[in-house]
Amino acid sequence: MIEIINKEKIVNIESIQSIVKQETTHIILKDKHTQIYENILEYVDLGKESIVTDYTYNGYYINDCRYFGNDFITIEDWFNNHNLQPNIIYEMNDLQWLISNFEWETSFDIALNAIIHLNNIKIESHVIFDFTKECQMSYTSLKQPHQNELDPVTQFYLNKLARLKLRKIPFNVNHTTLPRNARSMDKIMYKSKFKLPSVMYKLMYQYIQQKQMKAINIYEKDKNKIKPYVVFLGFDYGYRGSSKYLYEYFVQNNVHHQVYFVTDDQEGQNFISPSDKATKKLIEEAKVVILESYSPDHIKANGTIIQIWHGTPIKRLFLDSDEPKQNKEIYHYRARKYNKLIKQNYFVTDIEAINTKFQSAFPLHETKIIACGYPRNQFLLENINKTDVINQIEIKLKLDKNKQTILYSPTWRDNHESHYLLDFPDDIAKNYNIIYKYHEEDQNENTNEYIMYNDIETQQLLLVSDIVISDYSSIVFDALTINKQVYLYTPDFDLYTQNRGLYEDVFNTINCNQYHDSKSLFEAINNNKYIETNNKYVNKNNHSFEMIYQLIDDVMNGKR
Numbered sequence: 001m002i003e004i005i006n007k008e009k010i011v012n013i014e015s016i017q018s019i020v021k022q023e024t025t026h027i028i029l030k031d032k033h034t035q036i037y038e039n040i041l042e043y044v045d046l047g048k049e050s051i052v053t054d055y056t057y058n059g060y061y062i063n064d065c066r067y068f069g070n071d072f073i074t075i076e077d078w079f080n081n082h083n084l085q086p087n088i089i090y091e092m093n094d095l096q097w098l099i100s101n102f103e104w105e106t107s108f109d110i111a112l113n114a115i116i117h118l119n120n121i122k123i124e125s126h127v128i129f130d131f132t133k134e135c136q137m138s139y140t141s142l143k144q145p146h147q148n149e150l151d152p153v154t155q156f157y158l159n160k161l162a163r164l165k166l167r168k169i170p171f172n173v174n175h176t177t178l179p180r181n182a183r184s185m186d187k188i189m190y191k192s193k194f195k196l197p198s199v200m201y202k203l204m205y206q207y208i209q210q211k212q213m214k215a216i217n218i219y220e221k222d223k224n225k226i227k228p229y230v231v232f233l234g235f236d237y238g239y240r241g242s243s244k245y246l247y248e249y250f251v252q253n254n255v256h257h258q259v260y261f262v263t264d265d266q267e268g269q270n271f272i273s274p275s276d277k278a279t280k281k282l283i284e285e286a287k288v289v290i291l292e293s294y295s296p297d298h299i300k301a302n303g304t305i306i307q308i309w310h311g312t313p314i315k316r317l318f319l320d321s322d323e324p325k326q327n328k329e330i331y332h333y334r335a336r337k338y339n340k341l342i343k344q345n346y347f348v349t350d351i352e353a354i355n356t357k358f359q360s361a362f363p364l365h366e367t368k369i370i371a372c373g374y375p376r377n378q379f380l381l382e383n384i385n386k387t388d389v390i391n392q393i394e395i396k397l398k399l400d401k402n403k404q405t406i407l408y409s410p411t412w413r414d415n416h417e418s419h420y421l422l423d424f425p426d427d428i429a430k431n432y433n434i435i436y437k438y439h440e441e442d443q444n445e446n447t448n449e450y451i452m453y454n455d456i457e458t459q460q461l462l463l464v465s466d467i468v469i470s471d472y473s474s475i476v477f478d479a480l481t482i483n484k485q486v487y488l489y490t491p492d493f494d495l496y497t498q499n500r501g502l503y504e505d506v507f508n509t510i511n512c513n514q515y516h517d518s519k520s521l522f523e524a525i526n527n528n529k530y531i532e533t534n535n536k537y538v539n540k541n542n543h544s545f546e547m548i549y550q551l552i553d554d555v556m557n558g559k560r
Helices: 015-019 040-041 075-079 092-101 109-115 145-149 150-163 184-191 196-213 241-254 279-285 325-331 331-341 352-361 375-383 387-397 426-431 459-462 475-481 493-499 518-526 546-555
Strands: 002-006 026-030 032-034 051-057 090-091 122-131 227-232 258-262 286-291 302-309 346-349 368-371 404-408 434-435 467-470 485-489
Touching: 015 040, 015 092, 015 258, 026 092, 026 375, 040 109, 040 122, 075 109, 075 150, 090 092, 090 109, 090 325, 090 375, 092 286, 092 387, 109 325, 122 546, 150 184, 150 196, 184 352, 196 404, 227 241, 227 279, 227 325, 227 546, 241 286, 241 375, 241 475, 241 546, 258 279, 258 546, 279 286, 286 546, 346 518, 352 368, 375 475, 375 546, 404 459, 404 475, 426 434, 426 518, 475 485, 485 518
Parallel strands: 002 026, 051 122, 227 258, 227 286, 286 302, 302 346, 346 368, 404 434, 404 467, 467 485
Antiparallel strands: 026 090, 032 122, 051 090
8 A cells, every 4th residue: 555645744763653554565755846646546566665656747747767668777777867856656664764774854865865775676657746846855865974885877876966956076086987878968977077067067957858848749738729620630640440430420410510631541621631731730720639549749739639549458558558669769758648648638438447447558637538439339339230331341342241251350569570460271261251451550461362451441341240350459349349259369478468568357358269379269260169258348338429529519619
């Protein structure tokens, strides 16, 4: 259990013991410049160690740390951030040891000594703190008797910290060593032996911060720019998925509001290309913007943003996922995403049972969640019994109506590992129509003679399929919505779980027909071995068209 304690109440071990509850294992120290996202604490994975977490500054994400995805923090990792804050949840015994063995005045002093002297501080990727002021430290924390025994890299960082705080350096320059992953400013400080005037280092630091702020999507919405129209951005500008079906419903039923769809997939007076010079301004001035994925970096929408997302998650998302590759290699990965996500006003989910996953993965503190279902699934439910619609799709695909149809739709992988694709044996290929639908992020051309129509919408393929084979894709829940047989083929299960991570409780509701090898999978299909599931994450009472349309109409008319 985590307990939040005002820093002013901590004097010694006895003062901690008199405050905390018996079941408390971890403590957050709070002062007047620290706010806690308390609704996120339940998602923090507590162990037996102290924890470094993530944080914002006045509500925005401005960090440049790249240690998320690692298991434990190092001194170099922590100091290599452009801005430092006491972002630690303390294990009870660790905190007692720190306040007993080191002099301190501020919460930053305690955090600094924790980073330097504690072993195995675990890294937790959720955003827990919001600091409203730059950290304060005492000079005492920099120069204590035992600090002379610190290694040369740590001494370098403490000298750097002192200079940035306009203080005298505590350690002999000749005893310091340049860090392995030194930043440009570190190199200047080391080469100059910290002898430049402190104000020059401070100016360099401010320049770095200003440059960073321009790159991480920080902006305030300007309501004066808003004009009365609606813009759909689609799924990464694609005319497909929930955006497509919601747009078509909107156009059929709308008599009041001007609407645009940003895509190259369609032409007409309501469609505009993403590359058109007018597109950016069109989006930024729209009163309502409909997203189905992350907002593009260069767009700063000023209107009401409605996020209809692209599926019930099986794979861990954003703050729930370690994502070591993204955090280490993509410039300002977390900051750019986070600062866009906090601008969303409404977030649509398929069913209320899944809401906690999105609340854990995304910063939805100021966002209203609407669990009304996905438009793409309402399309499925409305058309599953329409034989004329299904016949038209079957004719277009040239399916043999004497055979059942298998839709094979695996998710994408970072490294596009084609060896994880299924190769259907002759007996399956002979007895079934096989459609291969690759993920939009995975342009792998290893189609193995499957019927491949990526120009036909996934929901239409689901309508004509009898069996759906996938792995970790949300298409599974779409298929279950209209009672298709769903098999999971996961030959890389252990590796994928380790690298990307799954929501185990979600995955466990669909894994009753999971196979790690193709032979067992094909035997199950041939023998019609299938276990039915009554899944709590499937919504068959979907009214998303009507509810989202009403939401848009209310916003356009100033009712929300």
